[in-house]
Structure formats: structure tokens, C-alpha cells
Amino acid sequence: MDVEQLTGVDAPCFHDRSGRRYPLDGSRWRGDDGGPLAVSPLPGLAPGQIVTAERSLWRYHAALPVPFARRVSLGEGCTPMVPLDWGGLRVHFKLEWFNPTSSFKDRGVSVMMSHLAAHGADRVLEDSSGNAGAAVAAYAAAAGIRARIVVPAATSAAKILQARACGAEIELVGGARDEVADEAVRQSARIPYASHNWHPMFIQGTKTVAYEMWESLGFTAPDNVVLVAGAGSNVIACDLAFGELLAAGRIDRRPRLFVGQPEHWATIADTLNGVDGAARGARVPTIAEGASIARPVRLPEAVEAVRRSGGAACAVPEAAIHAAVRALSSRGLYAEPTSAVAAAALDHFVASGEIAADETTVVVLTGAGLKSAEAMAAVFAAAPLDHVVAPEPGGAR
Template identity: 80%
Template sequence: MNAGQRSALVTADMYDRSGKRYSLNDPRWRGEDGSPLAVSTLPGLRPEQIDTAERSLWRYHATLPVPAARRVSLGEGCTPMVPVVWAGQRVHFKLEWFNPTSSFKDRGVSVMMSHLAAHGAARVLEDSSGNGGAAVAAYAAAAGIRAKIIVPASTSAAKILQARACGAEIEFVSGTRDEVSDEAIRQSEQIPYASHNWHPMFIQGTKTIAYEMWESLDFTAPDNVVLVAGAGSNIIGCDVAFGELLDAGQIDRRPRLFVGQPEHWATIADTFNGIDPAGRGERVPTIAEGASIAHPVRLPEAVDAIRRSDGAAYAVPEAEIHAAVRALSARGLYAEPTSSVAAATLDHFIAIGEIAPDETTVVVLTGAGLKSAEKMAAVFAEHDDCAHESNSAR
């Protein structure tokens, strides 16, 4: 029997930070103690368990706690991993904008929406600065579920348009990203909360990016994975998957996780580095809007994941994010500013010698520049203005 013919569902439950356990059939999205839920450790895959007939993240359904037969899928996953010479080193860029809604969020939302649909959800609520809302809107439409997306008033018009095009109801909230989350939590008393930051099944989807790295590298782990973080779901997803593979004896070590965040929104990086985030003063708006989360709900888990990998974290100055946008585009990689934080983080850790030329390094680019057209235009207009002033001074 091949992997594609197996239909048995892996057994698991959920737990909160207090250690209390919950059934996967429990519709809750957080624990009784108010903490986020996690899915219990699942068996790691062996190469022969991959469903090679499936060209989506569901090729790894043997390690997903959702019935594959009831999946809500638009073909997410299996994104390219492109080798590029960067700062004199050969690195691999994982291009997550090849997902159906052009961001990595599709991974988590596919698994989360599959779970919710299997449990009879007819309507869902999400809060998002853009990409998460677009993904929830698309997968809710695919599942025949109504979606309401609460967004910051400053969200990019292209991302709002995408969610609206899929039939989602949009509600704008003035204020910070965290104030948007607070409003969603208030409304979750009436509408099932499909939060990509809170729902445990979202992490189960994001972990598949690590399985793809492992498979693409001939079933070995990279030495380093470089990530941008907002809420930290890719950090935790990589930690979960590489932990599963390590426990299964399929890899002999965890990759080091190198994490970057915008300087004034670097709660995970600052906490990891022993810096009080409040010491940075008032939070300054960043062009990397998708990573502007002041209070990540899974902060301890994200920090622990970086430490467990013997990794490192960096608070990226705004100017370095702008420079990374231009540097990526100059190589044909049109990544949105939030994604470009990862490239700036790569630059930093190469410069200080933490990432060496003889190591295998994967950099995750989470979303396309087309999703942030106004901000991309601002970066290049600024660059053109500087170039004009420089030429005029000669």
C-alpha cells in the first residue's frame, strides 16, 4: 500500500500552557487558562510515507491531524527553493508567493480551514493586516463558509481587495494591530475564531514548509533557516517539524533558526536577546506591515524555538529593510517588504560570521511584492529621489 492509499488519521490532542489536555473535537481556540493551544507531538515522516502523487502540502498528510479526505485545498505548498549567490554565498530562497493567495499563510489556513469545515463551521472570523485575511477569505470561499475579516485601517488596498473578491465581509478598525486583535477576540464570542495567530491547526500547516526543505534537500536538514517573524508561526512551525523529524531519526540535528523583525516591532528578537522591548520607546510604523505585531500570542514558544535551535535573532533597522527590497528585486525576486526583512537578516548574520559559506542556508520569502504595491512604489521612489539628488550634486 502506498502513502496515497493510507487514510488512517494520526492521533493527537491539544494542550495549553498549564498542561491541560483537550480533544481535537473541542471547538475552542485557546485554553481555559487563556493561553494558546498546541497540538501534541506527532510522529515524523519517513520518505516512503510521502504521498508523491499529491502536489500540495497534503503530500505530508500522514503527519497532519486532519482527515486528508476532507481537506480544503487550493494546491498550496510545494513552492520552489531557488539557489542564488548572495553576498558571495550560495543560499536557497524559498518562494512562498507561489502559494494560491501569494503568501505562506495559505499553508496554515488550508489545514485550519479543513479542520473547521470538518467540524461543521458555517461562518468564521479572522483578524489580519492583510495576507492572513486574504488566505482565510479564499479558503473559506473554497469551503463554502462565510468569512468576516477585521483589518487595520492602514492595510494595503490590494490585500483588502483580494479578501473582498473572495466574498469576505471586511471591517476596518483604527489603531494598532493589537487593537484589531482585541476587537476580534471580543467578536469571537459570537463567531468561530479562525485566527492564524491563535488557532493550533495553523501551526500544523506552517510546519509543512520544513518538510519541503527536508525533501528538497534529499531528506537532509539545512544548516540554517532564515525567517521574518511577526507572530512567529513560521518559527514555531519549523521547530515542530524539525523536532518531529529528529525524533523519527530522519535528521541528526535541528537547523539553526535566524529570525529578523522590524526594529520597532522586534518583541521576539528583543526578548530572545534579553532586551526590554518597551525600552525602544514609541513604536514607529514600518514598511514591513505584516510583521508589526507588538504582542505575539506565542512569544515564549517562539523564543524557546530559536533557543532550542541554537539560533539567533536580529532587530532590523528600517533602512536595511528598504535596501533588502531593492537587492532582492535586482535579482528578479519581487518580494514584499515584510519578506525582505529575512534578506536583511541574512545580510546581518553573514556579515558577523554566523552564517558560513560552506553551510546550507534556506531563506523564506513569505509574500509577493504585488501584495504591497503602494509600499513597493514608495521604496523605489525614495531610491530614485536619492539617486537624482546624488547626480545633481556632482
């Protein structure tokens, strides 16, 4: 039965790419056409609607399709946006590792888990290379819901430990990230699927990062937002939130979205730029494991989001990711390699002249280096720290 028959055309609902509508229930995560779902357009937020006493993303609950009273929250959102010098430019870095499980995934998972819990879920399934699995495990624990996380066998041990510590059941699967997703889809026939790549409520929570930029900048939009993309959820979410604000007359233009991806996993960038990714040869592992997605579920939406903003996307070489990790750390920002792809993309677009010094630019750093200890060790083993001072002979130990 279509949502029009249940709730009326104007009620919030899911819709698929064909435009078919579905009710906002807890069991559906994709359309009858087999494609991903989105939530019907919601009104943009007015400054006076922000619940300033709420220290979480739920301060923007008027722009979210989940009742405030049913929220599952650990205090996610309200992350710092720090202005720093970056090669002579003043750039704002949005530090998403201040979220409860140390990654941006908490935003989407809070809203997704709130939706699922409100509709009676007592068990959920997720597939993840690490950060999303940790977030689902944490928020499932907060909601009193059992969680099963399917992860690549090569996932960072620290990320697996975090999910296990929150009580999740972990299944390791060999093969690439997309093969893990395929296994989760098979299991979704018997376990409710809380997928950060598929579930439309995840995008709704993720969009609050853009609302925070808007609020932090005095209710104006930045000129540029620089993002790393794997599946592209942050790209789509920023497009969604700034689109809502534009439609409501709260901003006068969309920020340009600039996207970086690891060069052998640059499906969004290659599609946007008309590049045959197969010409790069076989895919090879990247130190930015969180962005190694070969087949993004929402590829058309991510490409269109960048194009609509007037932005651009690029493939980032592995050496540039390593260099960006070191450059961020030298400024006190201990970001995981996946996050550092955004900083490398910033360098690329500044060098190309597409981002200028007199513009307001926000770079989103998605997760903490502490979550990728092995990868961080590899970066700094390749470029040893030469400023470590040895103790004086006979001195204190």
C-alpha cells in the same frame, strides 16, 4: 471533560501550556488558562509516506492531524526553493508567494479551514493585516463557509481587495495591529474564531514548509533557516517539523533558526536578547506591515524555538529593509517588504559570522511584492530606478 475521558491519552489532542488536554473539536481555539493551544506530538514523516502524486502540502498528510479526505485545498505548498548567489554565498530562497493567494499563510489556513469545515463550521472570523485575511477569505470560499475579516484601517488596499473579491465581509478597525486582534477576540464570543495567530491547526499547516526543505534537500536538514517574524508562526512551525523529524530519526540535528524583525516591533528578538524594547522609544509604523506585532500570542514558544535551535534573532532597521527589497528585486525576486526582513537578517548574520559560506542556508520569503504595491512604490521612490531606458525620439510607443 478532558480528552482522556473521551478518546484516550494517546489520541491526538490539543493541549495548553499547563499540559491540560482537550479534544480536537472545531470550536476551541485557546485553553481554559487563556493561553494558546498546541497539538499533541505527532510522529515524524518517513520518505515513503509522502504521497508523491499529490501536488500540494497534503502530500505530507501522514504528519497532519486532519483527514486527507476532508482537506480544503487550492494546491498550496510545493513552492520553489531557488539557489542564488548572495554576496558570494550560495543561498536557497524559498518562494512562498507561489502559494494560491501569494503568501505562506495559505499553508496554515488550508489545514485550519479543513479542520473547521470537518467540524461543521459555516462561518468564521479572522483578524489580519492583510495576507492571512486574504487566505482565510479564499479558503472559506473554497469550503463554502462565510468569512468576516477584521483588518487595520491602514492595511494595503490590494490585500483588502483580495479578501473582498473572495466574498469576505471586511471590517476596518483603527489603531495598531494588536488593537485589531483585541476586537476580533471580543467578536469571537459569537463567531467561530479562525485566527492564524491563535488556532493550533494553523501551525500544523505552516510546518509543511520545513518538510518541503527536508524533501528538496534530499531528506536532509539545512544548516540554517532564516525567517522574518511578526507573531512567529514560521519560527514555531519550523521548530515543530524539524523536531518531529529529529525524534523520528530522519535528521541528525536541528537547523539553526535565524530570525529578523522590524526594529520597533522586535519583541521576539528583544526577549531572546534581553533587550528592553521600550528603550527604542514609541513604536513607529514600518514598511514591513505584516511583521508589526507588538504582543505575539506565542512569544515564549517562539523564543524557545530559536534558543533550542542554537540560532539567534535581531532587530532590523527600516533602512536595511528598504535595501533588502531592492537587493532581492535586483536578483529577480519581487518580495514584499515584510519578506525582505529575512534577507536583511541574512546580511546581519553573515556579517556577524554566525552564518558561514560553506553552510546550507534557506531564506523563507513569505509574500509577493505585488501584494504591497504602495509600499513597494515607496521603496523605489526613495531610490529611483536609474536603469530605465527612455524610448528613442520618434520611436515606437
